[in-house]
Amino acid sequence: xxxxxxxxxxxxQKEWERHGLYEAxxxxxxxxxxxLFEFPYPSGDGLHVGHLRPYIGMDIISRKRRMEGYNVxxxxxxxxxxxxxxxxxxxxxIAPHIVTKKNTDTFRRQIKSIGASLDWDxxxxxxxxxxxxxxxxxxxxxxxxxxxxxAEIAINWCLSCKIGLANEEVVGGKCERCGSDVEKRTxxxxxxxxxxxxxxxxxGLEKLDFLKEIKTQQINWIGKSEGAELKFALxxxxxxxxxxxxxxxxxxxxxxxxxxxxxxxxxxLALHIKNLPEVEAYQNFTRSISEQDRVAxxxxxxxxxxxxxxxxxxxxxxxxxVWIADYVMAHVGTGAIMxxxxxxxxxxxxxxxxxxxxxxxxxxxxxxGECWTGEGSLIDSGGFTGMSSLEARRAVTKFLGGKxxxxxxxxxxxxxxxxxxxxxxxxxxxxxxxxxxxxEKNLPVVLPKVKNYKPREDGESPLASxxxxxxxxxxxxKGPAERETDTMPNWAGSSWxxxxxxxxxxxxxxxxxxxxxxxxxxxxxxGGMEHVTLHLLYSRFWNLFLYDIGEVPTAEPYKKRTAHGxxxxxxxxxxxxxxxxxxxxxxxxxxxxxxxxxxxxxxMGPFDQxxxxxxxxxxxxxxxxxxxxxxxxxxxxxxxxxxxxxLTTLLHKTIKKVSEDIETMSFNTAISAMMIFINxxxxxxxxxxxxxxxxxxxxxxxxxxxxxxxYQKLTTKNSRQKTRxxxxxxxxxxxxxxxxxxxxxxxxNPKLITEETFELIIQVNGKFRGTVTLPRxxxxxxxxxxxxxxxKVLRALDGKQSKKVVFVPDRLINFII
RNA sequence: GCCCGGGUGGCGAAAUUGGCAGACGCGCAUCACUUAAGAUGAUGUGCCGCAAGGCUUGUGGGUUCGAGUCCCACCCCGGGCACCA
Numbered sequence: 072x073x074x075x076x077x078x079x080x081x082x083x084q085k086e087w088e089r090h091g092l093y094e095a096x097x098x099x100x101x102x103x104x105x106x107l108f109e110f111p112y113p114s115g116d117g118l119h120v121g122h123l124r125p126y127i128g129m130d131i132i133s134r135k136r137r138m139e140g141y142n143v144x145x146x147x148x149x150x151x152x153x154x155x156x157x158x159x160x161x162x163x164x165i166a167p168h169i170v171t172k173k174n175t176d177t178f179r180r181q182i183k184s185i186g187a188s189l190d191w192d193x194x195x196x197x198x199x200x201x202x203x204x205x206x207x208x209x210x211x212x213x214x215x216x217x218x219x220x221x222a223e224i225a226i227n228w229c230l231s232c233k234i235g236l237a238n239e240e241v242v243g244g245k246c247e248r249c250g251s252d253v254e255k256r257t258x259x260x261x262x263x264x265x266x267x268x269x270x271x272x273x274x275g276l277e278k279l280d281f282l283k284e285i286k287t288q289q290i291n292w293i294g295k296s297e298g299a300e301l302k303f304a305l306x307x308x309x310x311x312x313x314x315x316x317x318x319x320x321x322x323x324x325x326x327x328x329x330x331x332x333x334x335x336x337x338x339x340l341a342l343h344i345k346n347l348p349e350v351e352a353y354q355n356f357t358r359s360i361s362e363q364d365r366v367a368x369x370x371x372x373x374x375x376x377x378x379x380x381x382x383x384x385x386x387x388x389x390x391x392x393v394w395i396a397d398y399v400m401a402h403v404g405t406g407a408i409m410x411x412x413x414x415x416x417x418x419x420x421x422x423x424x425x426x427x428x429x430x431x432x433x434x435x436x437x438x439x440g441e442c443w444t445g446e447g448s449l450i451d452s453g454g455f456t457g458m459s460s461l462e463a464r465r466a467v468t469k470f471l472g473g474k475x476x477x478x479x480x481x482x483x484x485x486x487x488x489x490x491x492x493x494x495x496x497x498x499x500x501x502x503x504x505x506x507x508x509x510x511e512k513n514l515p516v517v518l519p520k521v522k523n524y525k526p527r528e529d530g531e532s533p534l535a536s537x538x539x540x541x542x543x544x545x546x547x548x549k550g551p552a553e554r555e556t557d558t559m560p561n562w563a564g565s566s567w568x569x570x571x572x573x574x575x576x577x578x579x580x581x582x583x584x585x586x587x588x589x590x591x592x593x594x595x596x597x598g599g600m601e602h603v604t605l606h607l608l609y610s611r612f613w614n615l616f617l618y619d620i621g622e623v624p625t626a627e628p629y630k631k632r633t634a635h636g637x638x639x640x641x642x643x644x645x646x647x648x649x650x651x652x653x654x655x656x657x658x659x660x661x662x663x664x665x666x667x668x669x670x671x672x673x674x675m676g677p678f679d680q681x682x683x684x685x686x687x688x689x690x691x692x693x694x695x696x697x698x699x700x701x702x703x704x705x706x707x708x709x710x711x712x713x714x715x716x717x718l719t720t721l722l723h724k725t726i727k728k729v730s731e732d733i734e735t736m737s738f739n740t741a742i743s744a745m746m747i748f749i750n751x752x753x754x755x756x757x758x759x760x761x762x763x764x765x766x767x768x769x770x771x772x773x774x775x776x777x778x779x780x781x782y783q784k785l786t787t788k789n790s791r792q793k794t795r796x797x798x799x800x801x802x803x804x805x806x807x808x809x810x811x812x813x814x815x816x817x818x819x820n821p822k823l824i825t826e827e828t829f830e831l832i833i834q835v836n837g838k839f840r841g842t843v844t845l846p847r848x849x850x851x852x853x854x855x856x857x858x859x860x861x862x863k864v865l866r867a868l869d870g871k872q873s874k875k876v877v878f879v880p881d882r883l884i885n886f887i888i
Numbered sequence: 889g890c891c892c893g894g895g896u897g898g899c900g901a902a903a904u905u906g907g908c909a910g911a912c913g914c915g916c917a918u919c920a921c922u923u924a925a926g927a928u929g930a931u932g933u934g935c936c937g938c939a940a941g942g943c944u945u946g947u948g949g950g951u952u953c954g955a956g957u958c959c960c961a962c963c964c965c966g967g968g969c970a971c972c973a
Contacts, residue, residue: 287892288967291892292969296972365971366971370971403972403973410973677901680893683900690913739901742912743912750912837953837954876953879907883907885953
């Protein structure tokens with residue numbers, strides 16, 4: 072009987088859906104399991120084979136858990152707000168919600184076609200007002216707890232997208248999305264105080280089962296540095312300069328101070344600065360170059376001394392000059408540093424160029440005249456001389472009345488966008504009351520329909536042009552007021568979507584507390600590496616906050632996080648519509664079947680590694696399934712007929728391998744193990760039904776449709792008795808109770824795996840010379856005797872006596888001559 | 889510059905953690921079936937060599953009876969961070 076995958080796949084997908092086989096149960100007594108992948112952005116480019124990789128991976132894990140007896144939640148939805156849809160609307164005039172509808176329909180059809188065991192009943196869409204009502208509600212909670220505020224800030228303005236970007240969205244001075252230039256603009260923006268959670272975000276990481284590189288990236292991003300703030304009095308007037316340093320122990324070597332060119336004090340001191348024109352020229356110069364150029368690698372240090380301005384080094388009492396230089400950033404630390412050229416590379420370089428004194432105060436392990444940034448004992452440091460630098464950090468700070476201080480690189484999250492396709496920020500601006508939150512009962516603030524989606528030339532959102540929507544009464548004083556026209560960034564909806572899945576249809580709360588308690592936290596979350604410093608950090612912050620205000624049951628939302636590698640186009644380029652190298656799953660499913668596509672995607676290489684698409688690769692998967700099918704249809708016999716011991720051992724080894732490999736996402740080797748089993752079945756062997764049933768079950772997570780069909784043939788065949796060949800019956804449809812996907816996951820029998828014999832490796836001088844099969848537990852002398860009968864071994868020994876023999880029981884013997 | 893990955897046949901890749909390097913698959917070759925092609929099946933396939941044998945996991949050194957795996961130095965590729973004080 073031919074393997075008609077199209078018919079089989081359609082049939083089972085329908086049956087599974089009809090029986091609600093994959094719907095999670097909120098009230099089950101079974102242990103819960105929550106697996107999650109990053110919900111897709113339904114782009115107009117359509118779904119490509121790369122999208123499917125994480126879905127298939129998590130599907131395999133979810134299916135295995137179900138078979139292991141868990142009550143599994145494996146949901147999906149759409150991260151539907153976002154720029155590409157809006158840009159498409161600008162270009163075509165088609166409303167974003169219509170485009171979104173069309174795109175999600177396509178994505179849904181395509182994802183369904185691979186037969187993932189998703190609970191479609193809980194499908195969500197972040198651009199649906201029933202959903203974003205709660206995103207807005209959460210914003211109001213941030214506002215209520217002083218974690219949302221509006222501030223005049225320099226934002227990163229993308230010239231091409233016409234949108235303000237969060238710092239996280241600027242990569243190498245360019246817009247992360249479109250790659251064009253970003254310039255600094257000042258604008259009043261809503262901000263979320265993620266910095267208040269810096270320490271919690273860092274602490275929380277420790278207990279989580281996240282990939283090491285993910286943790287490292289988050290740690291780097293938060294960028295904690297511990298040091299001290301020290302005050303330097305100025306000779307001129309009452310002002311002083313506070314610097315931040317991680318090395319207060321080196322203060323005796325501080326020979327000058329440096330301010331960022333845009334530091335406030337430069338303006339305050341203007342009257343005292345003797346070379347003001349020169350200083351102003353330098354300020355203008357630094358303003359004119361982009362941030363990217365300013366920090367460019369190998370850039371020579373520049374700077375200007377503030378003529379006539381002197382500070383007093385509080386440790387030495389020396390009078391030291393004050394400079395401005397662009398190697399000091401206004402937003403780092405206090406925007407001012409004490410320069411210790413002998414012990415800091417940058418200061419060293421600067422001091423050499425401008426011939427400033429270099430005073431060594433830490434014993435160095437390098438040549439004199441070089442810069443030493445390591446630790447050591449203090450020299451020429453007054454009462455601290457001889458103390459270790461580590462010890463001196465605290466002691467010096469205390470002595471000088473400085474403050475121990477922790478700085479973070481992490482900056483507050485710019486939460487405003489002046490764009491259309493996002494959640495309106497639920498705030499009303501009243502001339503007399505200020506920023507007034509929209510009362511919770513008036514949520515959602517629905518995004519109004521507009522004619523023109525283009526951002527306005529003045530940089531305001533297109534919403535600002537909808538007068539009828541903007542003009543409202545102030546909820547507080549009832550006077551005339553206006554709505555906030557900024558919308559939220561596309562990271563908003565995805566910051567809490569995993570919570571909504573617990574109770575996606577709730578009209579009275581973002582989710583019912585009991586249901587959250589039943590499902591949270593996410594047991595296993597898989598997504599892309601590209602979201603590690605953005606989405607993953609934001610959503611952890613969001614959840615930590617909700618936990619603090621008592622809205623969610625766990626502090627951390629995700630127990631375990633893994634990342635998949637991208638699938639690249641042939642040749643290794645990134646897949647994109649503009650490059651025209653996108654591989655769609657549709658044609659492949661038609662030609663080879665969803666199961667073959669699934670198996671190939673999992674087989675092509677390690678799950679966490681990027682890999683280029685090979686159009687021929689799917690043939691191997693397809694052939695494998697054909698072979699499985701043929702065996703299943705023609706060679707299954709009743710248990711009484713035969714029990715091939717070798718094959719039984721092989722199967723149990725395969726069960727062990729597949730069980731373990733799924734847990735480490737080593738899907739490629741799991742499939743290879745199953746291929747070895749099928750090869751082991753040869754072309755003649757009859758397979759007893761009980762063996763085959765176990766194999767079909769371990770295959771089920773990978774190739775769910777063909778496994779279901781074969782399994783159903785078995786159960787129906789079993790109830791009759793031993794017919795050698797399965798009759799050409801119509802496609803069987805049985806109740807979900809007997810689905811292979813609810814059958815118990817097989818366990819292997821350890822006794823069957825340990826074989827009675829082993830291959831003894833024979834080496835001469837560490838070189839492999841042959842093997843011999845021996846019973847397990849054989850002793851050294853016996854092994855030696857047998858090994859010495861081997862012709863090749865004798866030839867290698869060349870009549871010489873071995874002076875030493877290394878014998879590893881049940882493994883190897885090595886003669887050394 | 890710093891921090892993570894990684895470098896193995898023509899290609900994608902395995903390697904029970906120090907014990908037969910190249911499993912599994914793609915591709916290729918030969919054969920069978922076929923009028924033929926395709927599909928399928930069988931056999932072979934790291935490199936040099938007719939063979940015996942030798943060589944082989946980015947490079948160079950080391951530890952070890954034995955190294956893809958451990959140690960030291962270096963070279964390339966991918967990712968992240970970066971005048972972060």
